[in-house]
Amino acid sequence: MSATDQLRWVKSSYSGGEGDNCVEVALRPGTVHVRDSKDRSIRPLAVTPTAWTAFTALAAGAPAGG
Template structure:
């Protein structure tokens, strides 16, 4: 089992009804993992919690 399979992934409540066209996020201490829900085999993007907070704040204000 890979590390990403052990992560607890979640999708936004704003995801489409089928939930297969969105981004999934897994939060760990010191890292936020982000992946495409349609292609879970690709290595996820990993950013710091502060970078993720800045991104989501900017996205919410757009």
């Protein structure tokens, strides 16, 4: 069992209900883990909270840092 198996994963509210576009995140102090729930054999990404905030702002169409 890997360390990421013990994390509390939460599915994105934007994930499709038909089993497509399934993104899950798990928060830890100083790290945001991101994975594809359809293929858990792929190692999750681990990014800083600052990087995750910038990514989600850009994905939502908002300017980064604001």
